Amino acid sequence: MDTLQQNHILPVEELWKESYLALSEIEVPPGISLDDPWRDLSNFIIIMALTLLLIFAHRRILIGLANVMLGIFNIKRLIGIEDQSNIQVCRNTLFQFLTLCVSFVFANIAYATKIIGNEYTLPVRFVGILGFITIFFICRKIALRFLAWLNRVPKIKLIHKISYTYACLWYILVLCCFLVIKSISSAPMGYMRYCMIYSLLPVLTIYFYSIFKIFVPKGFSHFFYILYLCTLEILPIVLLLYLNFS
Numbered sequence: 733m734d735t736l737q738q739n740h741i742l743p744v745e746e747l748w749k750e751s752y753l754a755l756s757e758i759e760v761p762p763g764i765s766l767d768d769p770w771r772d773l774s775n776f777i778i779i780m781a782l783t784l785l786l787i788f789a790h791r792r793i794l795i796g797l798a799n800v801m802l803g804i805f806n807i808k809r810l811i812g813i814e815d816q817s818n819i820q821v822c823r824n825t826l827f828q829f830l831t832l833c834v835s836f837v838f839a840n841i842a843y844a845t846k847i848i849g850n851e852y853t854l855p856v857r858f859v860g861i862l863g864f865i866t867i868f869f870i871c872r873k874i875a876l877r878f879l880a881w882l883n884r885v886p887k888i889k890l891i892h893k894i895s896y897t898y899a900c901l902w903y904i905l906v907l908c909c910f911l912v913i914k915s916i917s918s919a920p921m922g923y924m925r926y927c928m929i930y931s932l933l934p935v936l937t938i939y940f941y942s943i944f945k946i947f948v949p950k951g952f953s954h955f956f957y958i959l960y961l962c963t964l965e966i967l968p969i970v971l972l973l974y975l976n977f978s
Contacts, residue, residue, distance in 0.1 A: 770853060770854070771843065771853075771854045774853070774854040774855045774858070775836075775840070775854070778836050778858065779836075781832075782829070782832060782833060782836065785829060785832070786829065789825050789829065792821065792822040792825040792826070793822070793825055793826050793829055795819070795822040796819075796822035796823040796824070796825055796826030796827075796900070797826055797900075799813050799819050799822065799823055800823060800826065800897050800900045800901060803897055804897065804898065804901055804938060805938070807942060807945050807946075810894060810897060810942060811890065811894075813893075813897065814890060814893045814894070820893070823896060823897060823900070824896065826900055827896045827899060827900050827903075830899075830900055830903035830904065830907070831862065831865055831866075831899075831903070832862065833903065833907060834865075834903045834906055834907065835858055835861045835862040835865060836858060837906065837907065837910045837924075838857075838861045839854055839857040839858035839861055840854070840921070841921055841924045841925070842857045842861070843857055844921040844922075845921060845922050845925070868968070869892075869895075872892060872895070872964065872968075873892045875964055876888055876889055876891055876892045876964070877889055877892075879960075879964075887946065890946065891943050891946060894939075894942060894943065894946075895939070898935055898938065898939040898942075901935050901938075902931060902932055902935045905931035905935065906924075906927070906928055906931055909924065909927035909928075909931060910924060910927075913927070929973065932969075936965075936969075940961060940965070943957075944957060947960070
């Protein structure tokens with residue numbers, strides 16, 4: 733037994749007969765920069781633009797914010813936002829401002845986590861995400877207009893306008909999560925992807941309940957309501973989540 737063990741035991745110097753020395757630096761994949769001045773410059777320009785927008789439109793933004801906070805739990809006040817053009821303009825201004833802010837946040841998350849691609853710069857990501865959000869709401873508006881025309885119920889178009897209010901609420905939650913994560917130095921930016929999902933769940937719950945209150949009094953069946961949720965509400969969200977984590 734001792735003879736067998738001695739045959740299998742080798743000296744330490746026999747295990748590493750040669751040593752290796754790195755003669756050059758490790759290559760960084762294309763599109764990734766450890767010190768990217770363009771990112772800082774882009775962030776500065778976008779932040780300055782958002783600040784100027786906030787200064788010039790702060791009154792409308794504050795009025796829109798107040799009405800959003802008061803209307804998310806009150807159906808009558810929620811519909812009242814759409815009945816008064818001046819309040820609707822303030823809410824839309826808030827939505828546009830928050831969309832720009834969230835696109836900026838999403839662009840930085842995509843840049844830090846490289847979920848969109850290594851070859852895209854921060855401004856390209858910002859414009860791409862902003863364009864995607866814009867196209868998403870335009871397509872949704874067209875679909876709801878077609879649904880209202882098909883069922884001859886103009887009230888269905890109200891759902892698209894109401895969605896702006898709840899989108900503002902979700903934007904605010906996302907921005908709050910972003911500020912919290914940025915304030916914690918040890919928290920990785922990848923956590924924002926989960927914060928986006930978890931903050932979306934309560935907003936969707938309130939939003940679905942609100943549109944249920946709109947559908948049912950108009951004589952729509954529960955089956956039509958569930959079919960609507962699956963096609964125009966839940967399916968797009970599932971696709972977005974799939975693209976986010978794929």
